[in-house]
Amino acid sequence: MESYQGIKDLWEEKRAFTARAYVAGGICLLLLVLLAARMADLQLLQHGYYSGRADDNRMRLIPVPPVRGLIYDRNGALLAQNMPSFELQIVPEQVDRLDDTLARLGQLVRLDPEDLTRFRERLHKTPRYRPVTLRSNLSADEVARFELNRYDFAGQGVEVNAGLVRAYPLGKQAAHLIGYVSGITDADYATLNESDYQGINQIGKVGIEKSHEDQLRGLPGTKVVEANAAGRPLRELDYKAGQPGRNLYLSIDARLQAVAEQALGPLDGAAVAIDPRNGEVLALVSKPGFDPGLFVEGIDSAGYHALLEDPDRPLYNRALLGTYPPGSTIKPFMALAGLIAGTLTPATRVFDPGYFQLPGNDRKYRCWRRQGHGWVDLDTAIAKSCDVYFYQAALNMGLERIDAVLGQFGYGRISGLDIPSERSGLLPTREWKRRIYRQAWFPGETINIGIGQGYLTVTPLQLAQAAARMAMRGAGFKPHLVHAVEDPATHRLVPVAPEPLPPVEARDPAVFEQVISAMQLVTMTQGGTAYSVFKSAPYSSAGKTGTAQVTGLRQDETYAPKLDTVQYQFRDHALFIAFAPVDQPQIAVAVVAEHAGHGGTSAAPVARALMDQYLLGKVLYNAPAVAPAAPPVEPEAPDTAPQAAPPDAADGAAAVPGAPPPADAGGNVPPQ
Amino acid sequence: MNSSVITAAPKPELSWSERLARWHFDLWLGLLLLAVSGLGLFVLYSASGQSLPTVISQAQRLAIGVAVMVVLAQAPPEFYRAAAPWFYGFALLLLLAVAALGQHAKGAQRWLDLGVMRFQPSELMKLATPIAVAAYLQSRHLPPSAGTLLVSLGLTLLPTALIAIQPDLGTALLVLTAGVLALFFGGLRWRWILLAAAGVAGAAPLLWMKLHDYQRNRLLTFLDPERDPLGAGYHITQSKIAIGSGGLFGKGWLMGTQAKLDFLPEAHTDFIFAVYGEELGLIGVVLLLALYTAIVGRCLLIALRGQDTFQRLLAGSLGLTFFIYVFINCGMVIGLVPVVGVPLPLVSYGGTSMVSLLAGFGMLMSIQTHRKLLAS
The missing domain is CATH 1.20.5 (Single alpha-helices involved in coiled-coils or other helix-helix interfaces)
Known part of the structure; x- marks a missing residue:
């Protein structure tokens, strides 16, 4: 170089x-x-495009969940409320090693195996970007411990959120009616509008919580925050308030609900009370109940299956879904149908030899009373629940005229109650029989309907509604549960107007009085099948007992066996309908007590307790915890034999065995 | 001659630039450098999340750099020419030392811990290489013959390779550029330039095999940033968002959201230009580019006025390398050039690069201010 x-x-x-x-x-x-x-x-x-990208980067829309509306009873008692609670939540997509995270969390807060099971189940049902609750109701200590160690979980989607958890003060007493909220599943997401559920984790699943979900839920608000790259919100840019859910005032009376629940005691069944003047449902009880809180917290599948497989079926709302043969409770309506059709008058007398035969046929349709009632008029037929009288009445009317009147009372139809899933029961027609069985209708089947057996089935709600319409002399209202809706911001109450139904058509209004006076004999006159239960009541009442046969008698059995000798699941259902006071009706009640034998002994006391509570404000009558198998009638009743079997216990004895019955076997019972 | 007629020639009034030149300080270059560095400190304050300690530390480095620049400007260019082999040899030794016992930083071996400060010998090479090549070419017949070319390439490629294996692709590229630019200014024949270009194109696949995974990723990501928008493409995507969202006037100083909210990675080092573009907009960008252009222009002017081949080649090479610095950094931030670790000169936060740059400008000032009167 x-x-x-x-x-x-x-x-x-x-x-x-x-x-x-x-x-x-x-x-x-x-x-x-x-x-x-x-x-x-x-x-x-490209400035516009990149400006948008920069804003997308920094601005986060944080949904602000609305406070769910409260549910009150007609007196303002809370039926569903929101309790403050700290929840430990995990956003699945932000977690790298879930097991490790769970293990470390387990050292800070109590995590039971059930919590973990539930969490993993929810994990599968929730979209991965949604927080999944690991533990609810953290204690203050647990919250503090987590906050101290929060840095260990930075960026892992673990959060403690202060939230509100739904609580149901009545618990089991109104579980079917009010329902519950529970985690939103993928299946729910398929049907709902996701923007309505921003920040919301639960949805009404059953009862009022489900049917009035849209009103109760409210609308989520949004908060626009500026967040850094790690997602931490730094300042609020914009806030759009949501809308809190509406509060609902139900027509239910919580005290009646409790009384009915207690009065039914250990029995399975249902009780429905309706204010006949406006269709407001005062009580709607199905037993056994279940604890709705289990679902709010998130039930694990073992617990859920235990409920599902319980032979008493606690999840099943018997008041709306249970279909039972109405038994003798149909007789007042049968009588009314006859009076309207003109095939029957109050003076019409039928001789009851203890059985009934179709002309030209030697099959015998038995009366529950072996020796028969002798000559019977309309009053006696209802008061004593004479089967033969109504075999004849049904035969004289024919199926079409029976159906026309029963249909107007709401049998065989959805009542339109404002909570979902209700059964219509069955009001059979010739056309129906042809469609389902491809067979013609037999006269014997009409005869069975005369005493509320055979194909005819009804729900407890329909029974109560029919009783209410009878009380109103044919007028009536669609049954409903929501009494008024309150805007929580303005406290403005919007009442739900009663919805009148077309009255039952009768040319002569006197026909109602004729039937009602006969029904009064049941509760208010010695010898009536529910007299013993109502005898001291300070109000007038009218009712009808019934016994619905669960299974047919064996060929060699002539009469219904004693209650305590039959296996539980084959025992008859006890039914009772009533209303009070007779002249200015305020309450109509239907009670079904499953496998409890006779309506007068086990179902009527529940109705009495409800009426006392509602009309008198207190319970005067202490319903027996377990219905005794003893006869309910007064021992001195002159025209009632002091038999072991209660008077109505066998009035379905002639009915066809278990549904669906073979057509030609209708009433085919060998002669005595 | 009447002495009375003879009047004392008025002492010529010296301009500021002439007075400073006596102290071997080039006013124009100095002003431009200070303007860019000052602007840089302001951006750094914003880009570092308004961290005053960062700005102070950068200002200290700037002060050290300016001191080094002024000191280096005092020595005449002949000194550098004479010292070239020693300087080059020393830098090469240090590079070898790093290879043997350097510190690991970010998976790359670049640093030499001197106790007082950590020191990147590759920064020395940015100066040593063009000096060595320029001094060598000064001693050869130009345009360079094949032999001269081979020696020059050897002088360039040896440190380039040593730096590339550290690996520090950005610096290796700059060292290579500096050496090759000296050759280019030395009159390297175009046919060889074209041949080399073809050779590089042919060798590209081979080079590809030699790259580290993250380097390959950067190149792939450059070709398609959305290929991996959350991973390797994230840098480019976020810096483009920052710049694009700045618009014509920018969001205002300290108002950029991309850097402040941590969306922009390495906002105060390699990607500081994105912060600048976001906050000061196109107008600010054009101003900064104009300043850089003026610096490069001044360097080329000094080179054109250089009094021998060594001076011209060194000045030309340093000035153009500075431009390449700017171009690669800006280009990478806006997605024109693959992401390589090249800082924005005088603006990015970082120690040795600031000092080595200003040292280079010290040599340029030396060339500018040590001109002798020559017969033309």
């Missing part, structure tokens, strides 16, 4: 350098133009 050979041409080198310098400068300028053009492209032409 120190020397060179040859002669350097200094001028040529300088000239060459100058040329190269210009080339280099030119290239630099070209590249600069390229840079500037690209900058202008980004900052002018």
Whole structure:
């Protein structure tokens, strides 16, 4: 490097350098133009696009869940409320190693195996970007321990959120009616509008919580926050308030609900009370109940299956879904149908030899009373629940005229109650029989319907509604549960107007009084099948007992066996319908006590307790915890034989065995 | 001659630039450098999340750099030419030392811990290589013969390779550029330039095999940033968002959201240009580019005025390398160039690069201010 050979041409080198310098400068300028053009492209032409991207980066929409509406009873007692609670939640998609995270959390807060099971079940049902609750109701200690160690879980989607958890003060007493909220599942997401559920984790699943979900839920608000790349909100940019859920005032009376629940005691069944003047449902009880809180917290599948497989079926809302043969409770309506059709008058007398035969057929349809009732008029037929009288009445009317009147009372139809899933029961028609069985209708089947057996089935709600319409002399209202809706912001109450139904058509309004006076005999006159239960009541009442046969008698059994000799699941259902006071009705009640034998002994006391509570404000009558198998009638009742079997216990005895009955077996019972 | 007629020639009034030149300080270059560095400190304050300690530390480095620049400007260019082999040899030794016992930083072996400060010998090479090549070419017949070319390439490629294996692709690229630019200014024949270009194109696949995974990823990501928008493409995507959202006037100083909210990675080092573009907009960008252009222009002017081939080649090479610095950094931030670790000169936060840059400008000032009167 120190020397060179040859002669350097200094001028040529300088000239060459100058040329190269210009080339280099030119290239630099070209590249600069390229840079500037690209900058202008980004900052002018694509400025809008990148501004949007920058805002998307920094702005987060945080949903603000609305407070769910409260549910009150008609007197303002809370039926569903929101309790503050700390929840430990995990966003699945933000967790790298779930097991490790869970293990470390387990050292800070109590995590039972059930919590983990539930969590993993929920994990599968929830979209991965949604927080899944691991533990609810954290104690203050647990919250503090987590907060102290929060840095251990940074960026792992673990959060403690203060939330509100739904609570049901009545618990089992109104579980079917009010329902519950529970985690939103993927199946729920398929049907709902997701923007309505931003920040909301639970949805009404059953009962009022489900049917009035839209009103109770409210609308979520949104908060726009500026967040850094780690997602931490730094400041609030905008806030759009949501709408809190509406509060609902139900027509239910919590005290009636409790009374009915207690009065039913250990029996399975249902009780429904309706205010006949406006269709407001005062009580709607199904037993056994279940604890709705289990579902709110998130029930694990073992617990859920235990409930599902419980032979008493606690999840099943018997008041709306249970379909039972109405038994003798149908008789007042049968009588009314006859009076309306003109095939029956109050003076119509039928001789009851203890059985009934179709002309030209030697099959005998038995009366529950072996020796028969002798000559029976309408009053006696209802008061004593004479089967033969109503076999004859049904035969005289024919199926179509029976259906026409029963249909107007709401049998065989959805009542339209404002909570979902209700069964219509079955009001059979010839067309129905042809469609389902491809068979003609037999006269014997009409005869069975006369005493509320056979194909005819009803729900407890329909029974109560029919009783209410009878009380109103044919007028009536659609049954409903929501009494008024309150806007929580303005406290403005919007009442739900009663919805009148077309009255039951009767040319002569006197027909109602004729039937009602007969029903009064049941509760208010010695010898009536529910007289013993109602005898001291300070109000007037009218009712009808019933016994619905669960299974047919064996061929060699002539009469219903004693209650305590039959296996539980084959025992008859006890039914009772009633209303009070007779002249200005305020309450109509239907009670079904499953496998409890006779309506007068086990169902009527529940109705009495409800009426006392509602009309008198207190319970005067202490319903027996377990219905005794003893006869309910007064021992001195002259025209009632002091038999072991209660009067109504066998009035379905002639009915066809268990549904669906073979058509030609209708009433086919061998003669005595 | 009447002495009375003879009047004392008025002492010529010296301009500021002439007075400073006596102290071997080039006013124009100095002003431009200070303007860019000052602007840089302001951006750094914003980009570092308004961290005053960061700005102070950068200002200290700037002060050290300016001191080094002023000191280096005092020595005449001949000194550098004479010292070239020693300087080059020393830098090469240090590079070898790093290879043997350097510190690991970010998976790359670049640093030499001197106790007082950590020191990147590759920064020395940015100066040593063009000096060595320029000094060598000064001693050869130009345009370079094949032999001269081979020696020059050897002088360049040896440190480039040593730096590339650290691995520090950005610096290796700059060292390579500096050496090759000296060759280019030395009159390297175009046909060889074209041949080399073809050779590089041919060798590209081979080079590809030699790259580290993360380097390959950067290149792939450059070709398609959305390929991995949360991983390797994240840098480019976020910096483009930052710049694009700045618009014509910018969001205002300290108002950029991309850097402040941590969306932009390495906001105060390699990607500081994105912060600048976001906050000061296209107008600010054009101003900064104009300043850089003026610096490069001044360097080229000094080079054109250089009094021998060594001076011209060194000045040209340093000035153009500076431009390449700017171009690669800006280009990478806006997605024109693959992401390589090249800081924005005088603006990005970082120690040795600031000092080595200003040291280079000290040599340029030396060339500018040590001009002798020559017969033309």
